[in-house]
Amino acid sequence: MSILSILGVLSSALFSGTSLLYATLGEIVSERSGIINLGLEGTLLISASTGFAVTYLSGNPYLGMLVSMIVGGLTNMIMGYLVIHRQANQLASGLALMFFGFGLSAMIGKSFVGAKIEGLPRFTVPGLSHLPKLYSSLFSFDMLIYLSIPTAIFIWWLLFRTRWGLGLRATGENADTAFASGRNPKLIRYQALFVSGLLAGIGAAHLSIAYTMTWAEYMTAGRGFIAIALVIFSRWHPLKAIAGSLIFSGAVAFQLLLQSSGVQISPLLLDTIPYIITLLVLIAWGGTRKQSTPASLGRVYSGRE
Amino acid sequence: MLRIKKYIQTPLLKSETLRDTVIRYTLMILMVIVFFGLILLINGADPFQSYKDIFTNTLGSAYGLSEVVVAMIPMLITALAVAVPWRVGLINVGGEGQLYIGAAFATWAALTFQNLPAWALLPLMLLLGMLGGALWALIPGYLKAIGLVNETITTLLLNSVAPKIVGFLIFNFWHSPMDTVKTQNFVPAAKLPAFFGTRIHLGFFIALFLLICFWFFMKYTRWGLEMTAIGGNPTAALRNGIPVKKYLIIVMCSGGAIAGLAGMSQISGYYGVLLLNFSVNLGFMGFLICWLANGHPLGIFLMSFVVAVITTGGNLLQLTRSLPAAVINILLAFTLFIVLARPKFFGKDKV
Numbered sequence: 001m002s003i004l005s006i007l008g009v010l011s012s013a014l015f016s017g018t019s020l021l022y023a024t025l026g027e028i029v030s031e032r033s034g035i036i037n038l039g040l041e042g043t044l045l046i047s048a049s050t051g052f053a054v055t056y057l058s059g060n061p062y063l064g065m066l067v068s069m070i071v072g073g074l075t076n077m078i079m080g081y082l083v084i085h086r087q088a089n090q091l092a093s094g095l096a097l098m099f100f101g102f103g104l105s106a107m108i109g110k111s112f113v114g115a116k117i118e119g120l121p122r123f124t125v126p127g128l129s130h131l132p133k134l135y136s137s138l139f140s141f142d143m144l145i146y147l148s149i150p151t152a153i154f155i156w157w158l159l160f161r162t163r164w165g166l167g168l169r170a171t172g173e174n175a176d177t178a179f180a181s182g183r184n185p186k187l188i189r190y191q192a193l194f195v196s197g198l199l200a201g202i203g204a205a206h207l208s209i210a211y212t213m214t215w216a217e218y219m220t221a222g223r224g225f226i227a228i229a230l231v232i233f234s235r236w237h238p239l240k241a242i243a244g245s246l247i248f249s250g251a252v253a254f255q256l257l258l259q260s261s262g263v264q265i266s267p268l269l270l271d272t273i274p275y276i277i278t279l280l281v282l283i284a285w286g287g288t289r290k291q292s293t294p295a296s297l298g299r300v301y302s303g304r305e
Numbered sequence: 306m307l308r309i310k311k312y313i314q315t316p317l318l319k320s321e322t323l324r325d326t327v328i329r330y331t332l333m334i335l336m337v338i339v340f341f342g343l344i345l346l347i348n349g350a351d352p353f354q355s356y357k358d359i360f361t362n363t364l365g366s367a368y369g370l371s372e373v374v375v376a377m378i379p380m381l382i383t384a385l386a387v388a389v390p391w392r393v394g395l396i397n398v399g400g401e402g403q404l405y406i407g408a409a410f411a412t413w414a415a416l417t418f419q420n421l422p423a424w425a426l427l428p429l430m431l432l433l434g435m436l437g438g439a440l441w442a443l444i445p446g447y448l449k450a451i452g453l454v455n456e457t458i459t460t461l462l463l464n465s466v467a468p469k470i471v472g473f474l475i476f477n478f479w480h481s482p483m484d485t486v487k488t489q490n491f492v493p494a495a496k497l498p499a500f501f502g503t504r505i506h507l508g509f510f511i512a513l514f515l516l517i518c519f520w521f522f523m524k525y526t527r528w529g530l531e532m533t534a535i536g537g538n539p540t541a542a543l544r545n546g547i548p549v550k551k552y553l554i555i556v557m558c559s560g561g562a563i564a565g566l567a568g569m570s571q572i573s574g575y576y577g578v579l580l581l582n583f584s585v586n587l588g589f590m591g592f593l594i595c596w597l598a599n600g601h602p603l604g605i606f607l608m609s610f611v612v613a614v615i616t617t618g619g620n621l622l623q624l625t626r627s628l629p630a631a632v633i634n635i636l637l638a639f640t641l642f643i644v645l646a647r648p649k650f651f652g653k654d655k656v
Contacts, residue, residue, distance in 0.1 A: 095592060096642055106630075268476065272469050
């Protein structure tokens with residue numbers, strides 16, 4: 001097999017892993033503030049469908065991306081209202097949001113199934129444009145791929161080097177203490193969910209506007225849940241999330257390579273690799289898990305008694 | 306030490322009179338109807354006509370009612386698969402995966418022992434289905450009991466793995482000569498018998514039997530009491546000499562076994578064939594139903610009925626109003642949102 005096909009596989013793996021990184025970063029932000037959002041799948045679907053619809057109607061992928069982000073943030077506000085304001089169970093609310101996403105995205109995307117759009121423009125990696133066209137096309141990525149690692153670093157900076165991030169993490173560890181030290185846990189959690197939704201929206205936009213450039217019902221195909229698993233894999237740390245999503249991309253690439261080299265392993269079994277790796281890593285790190293899990297993840301903060 | 310988080314929370318409000326409760330639920334139902342009516346209107350469907358269709362084809366006719374009961378069967382069982390581990394404080398979000406593995410085990414028996422009579426084959430499939438689910442639940446149960454990984458996470462991860470394994474088995478070994486996405490139709494002996502000339506199959510009575518067993522077990526046996534003790538305070542239970550770890554593993558496996566049974570009942574009673582991705586989030590629906598019912602057997606029955614009416618009505622809308630099938634998820638979600646938000650329409654709004 002040629003070097004060209006290997007490069008092609010790596011390039012497509014990078015495309016499929018990018019949306020996951022953004023979604024994982026988003027989930028890290030909300031889980032650091034103490035909210036586990038199982039509805040990520042729903043948020044991704046709603047964002048992906050509205051982003052695609054706006055891009056199709058306006059012809060402007062940047063506008064589609066922007067709308068996708070905002071819609072992601074707003075969708076998470078439903079979750080916020082339920083779990084922060086009404087103090088509902090986080091797991092149940094997340095699953096309800098997931099069902100909402102299934103339905104709403106199918107409704108929004110109904111008239112766009114099979115439509116084609118001009119996706120986000122792709123730029124060749126600087127310094128490689130002198131390569132033959134066949135090769136350089138494999139090194140041309142959209143801006144969201146270039147921005148993915150800087151975004152992860154930015155989220156790390158936001159969480160670990162700003163006062164806002166300190167307050168957010170404190171809320172995730174112990175909301176009462178955060179309140180006692182003069183912060184507003186409810187407001188912080190709303191903010192965290194909104195930021196989380198923005199990031200999920202970027203991920204979804206990458207999926208529908210930059211990568212596949214089509215809309216299909218349930219196109220996320222479990223990415224939301226992979227992202228939730230990757231959050232644990234990366235131990236709630238934005239920079240380790242890069243490694244997590246690279247492993248996922250690597251598994252995808254590995255699977256494509258095996259297929260193209262004619263090895264007879266069912267793609268369905270290869271699909272399970274990322275989950276199994278995540279599970280093994282969780283087991284290996286089980287003993288030290290308590291140090292990194294936000295202590296009040298999943299707990300209701302009821303405010304002053 | 307064992308640390309079991311308390312996610313459990315009752316959806317009912319404290320200190321509320323019966324009159325208030327009735328009015329509150331009526332208003333909640335009205336809100337759902339109005340919201341979803343708007344959605345229908347946006348989609349160009351006549352809401353009144355659609356609601357009328359839904360009513361006549363679910364509650365308003367004998368056939369409709371029987372279809373609702375058919376839709377209830379897997380929900381009852383998967384909800385029970387959540388309710389049992391719930392009692393010791395375990396969160397089983399993995400019904401979806403356990404259901405698939407149970408279905409796969411049962412399918413193996415159905416395809417291998419085609420010549421057995423029904424009285425031997427069906428119990429065998431039932432037992433294998435339960436075994437499959439239990440084995441799949443053993444992984445999270447064991448990891449939780451030895452204090453390594455939280456069961457919520459493991460069950461979620463394994464949910465994504467199980468359907469792919471089943472898909473692999475179908476594609477590579479079991480698919481029928483005509484079709485690659487499903488097995489050949491089961492022989493009649495491998496199908497659960499249906500009753501009353503409808504599609505209601507034996508699974509319904511198995512589900513009811515299990516619900517009654519669960520209620521009896523929790524209320525009248527020592528093990529039920531010990532499980533409640535573990536759910537209340539695992540440390541105290543351990544100090545009182547209850548073998549908590551053993552309980553956690555066994556109870557999680559029982560939950561898995563019940564979910565596996567749901568898978569068996571779906572393929573044997575409903576489809577009569579193992580399909581790729583046959584469960585449409587039944588495991589997650591079971592979780593939500595159990596949560597809404599607060600793990601109580603009677604509540605599980607009632608909530609399954611409500612959710613079954615919604616999903617059955619949704620299938621109808623898809624046929625007659627040419628809406629995407631998934632749109633009914635909006636109605637389901639609105640119902641859940643409103644129950645989760647627990648709005649109080651009068652008096653002081655204290656959560």
